[in-house]
Amino acid sequence: MITMLDVANKAGVSKATVSRVLAGNSYVSKTTRDRVFKAIEETGYRPNLLARNLATSKSQSIGLMVSNTLYNGPYFTELLFQTATLTESYGRQLVLVDGKHSAEEERQAIEFLLDLRCDGIIVYPRFLNADELTAIIESSPKPIIAVNRRLENSPQHCVYADHQQYSFNAVSHLINRGHRDIAFIRGLAGSPSADSRFRGYKIALEKYGIDYREQYIAEGGWTPRSGIDAAKILLDRGITFSALVASNDDMALGAANHLHAMGKRIPQDVSLIGFDDISMASYFIPSLSTVRVPVAEMIETTLKQLVDMMDGKPIDALQPFPGELIIRDSLGPGPYA
Template identity: 50%
Template sequence: NGRQLILVDGKNSAAEEREAIDFLHDLRCDGIIIYPRFLTVDEMDVIIDKYKKPVMVVNRKLRKHQSHCIYCDHKGSSFQATRTLIERGHRDIAFITGSMDSPTATERLSGYKDALIFAGIGVKEDLIVAGKWSPASGAAAVDTLLARGVTFSALIASNDDMAIGAMKQLSHAAVAVPAKVSVIGFDNIPTAPFLIPALSSVKDPVSDMVSEVINQIISMLDGGYLSQQNQFTSDVILRESVIDGPYYPTALSDRDPALK
């Protein structure tokens, strides 16, 4: 269509993401696609109001400009990952968060908590450890859990990198995966099926989202119609890192009739 693509890295903070967006605006780009990691929903709505030009946002559900976003239901996908482990007989489920200045991290933590409450299990704060998206932080989180002396038969990490670090550290501590602890990550990175054991993961439909956001921004530039249905759903991909837990099949309890 005769248009050029300019890529700018938002780096590692909300301030740097704003600087990158301002840079693209100063270049007088026809349209801007934003994939924020740190900027909040409210900040994105302000940016769209400010620039008065075609803007599409990936990875955020906007409140005001709902037709200007493409997003995954991170809370719902985390709920489903946790629920999958519960259905497989796990009740003591540890959780490694991402950096808590990231809306994605807070949504995934919220989905985990909601699934436990929905199943009548309740949330144990000692099973929740803060991570920073890196393999090293996943390993450190496992060290923290083991130092606390808490019991857990499954672990969810908010991305695959932390799940990999967690699995390595569990192995180092002679805690076998999945025999002693089942593990699920997020993002379904290309190496996940090739790990030993193969890593279970939540798969976001990234390719479909990218195609849709490009179609939407071109439609905006051409004065076309914007869809209001921009939510994409994720899939839980189970591999060797997850097996039945100690409460299977009694996990299908009367406290959660929906699990029967």
């Protein structure tokens, strides 16, 4: 059996140095660390992770909790890719757990990551509210950061985009281009992001003196199929709208499919805007106007903030990330231009 001493002899260092490298000790030079890791690879040494975790209280792992209702679609794919890639760049392992279908199950998933002795935890909650998250963060022995949720009482522990503001900006842009009859497809019921984007829509209408009309609203579920269904509901009501805002790009593309099937031209008859700027948005015909949410930058900031917490460095509260309206071919002038 290969032992730590074999690794030390191979690397030309002491056994204590190998132990410090495996424990993630920042006082070991990069040259020495690289030599130790090379010796580990060459010897095939497999450290006893459980014993190391118990001895050091560190696992060199970062936990990620996401509820499975968010797994489907390109947004989660980018979220997971960015988190895994950046976690690796910090020399840590990523542990993904499922928050399932309720606040209690999200809480249990976080506790599971703590039981695994993850050094830090990222949560992307759907069901836990801000007060519940703050209570969990304050009682946790390990640092926790919430993504896509504003925590007023724990501003250092949250990274989020200002969904309400950039939704307001997108709807305001439509109004300024001559649109007054603007339909809206909501996101999944109970989603904080969906609720914030919907509030931005309503606030923009109010600012420009446009009446809010319930018949211009359809419920969606983040998927292209739900976008098709929502567009069908809107058209079946017999209302006339010159613009449609969908709470994400998947629903916008689904809505475009049904509008086309019903003989509606984009953007000549209906201008269309989505959110998230998924990769398909720029390849769709006509290319989809959308609000780009900076997922990569948000995850990069999350990991840096979390690692700084894990290393005991001073941290500051973070400002919300702005969204950027990307104008493409699906947006045209309105009848009041």
